[in-house]
Amino acid sequence: MKIIMLGAPGAGKGTQAKKIAEKYGVPHISTGDIFRANIKNGTELGNKAKTYMDQGLLVPDELTVALVIDRIQGEDCKNGFVLDGFPRTIPQAEALDEALKGLGEAMDYAIDVDVPDENIINRMSGRRACLDCGATYHIVTIPTKVEGICDACGSKVVLREDDKPETVQKRLEVYHAQTQPLIDYYKGQNILKTVDGTQPMEAVFGAIVGILGA
Ligand code: AMP
Secondary structure: EEEEEEOOOOOOOOHHHHHHHHHHOOEEHHHHHHHHHHHHOOOOHHHHHHHOOOOOOOHHHHHHHHHHHHHHHOHEEEEEEEOOOOOOOHHHHHHHHHHHOOOOOOOOOEEEEEOOHHHHHHHOEEEEEEOOOEEEEEEEOOOOOOOEEEOOOOEEEEEEEHHHHHHHHHHHHHHHHHHHHHHHHHHHHOEEEEEOOOOOOHHHHHHHHHHOOO
16 A cells, blocks of 8 residues: 655644554655654754755755655565655656656555645644654644653654744745645546545544545
8 A cells, every 4th residue: 555645734644644654554754754863863964954944945856756765665665655745746756656667566545635724824833843753743732741741752842943934834835836736646647535634633534544445
């Protein structure tokens, strides 16, 4: 089962991707998480990616595509994977299709978690992320058990630089210009499924399970 999660930043695709990975036993591959891990470890890739991420811009395809193409060929991806935050541009999608074709495979589903921009801005200001393990929370909808402390690892949770309102506005502009065209791209391949992302998290997941099968 090879799945792509589409949706604006803050639509909840990461949360849903993790739940899909758990239920269907496939790895969750988040390019955002990979970049953040690299930033934390001070790698060259991390340093390069950070300059784009902090401005709400996309990391260039040259730094992103090879990383994912390599990752999906890992032993743990034999039964599929769920891609979260990739592809984000048409050239990335084409490169992914090309690589899969070379392996005699193709994507099965592109799930668009649909949320209007107005809801996104509200959501993102409440989002908190653990800088240590990457877990994400929301002060209203998914609060930490202890305020300001990550449930998973006990480190501090903070408002990420790229979740600040001015950066979110930029990320939404980038989303509409560069990522939204993927909706038509996957519609054209007959693998696009849309779920209403304004529903509560469990209802969104229920809709996804309805698509993927129980
Ligand atoms: P995310 O956690 O998926 O929202 O990603 C955070 C940031 O990482 C994005 O705003 C981009 O700057 C960068 N990023 C993540 N995935 C990609 C991608 N597929 N292409 C380019 N930049 C990406």
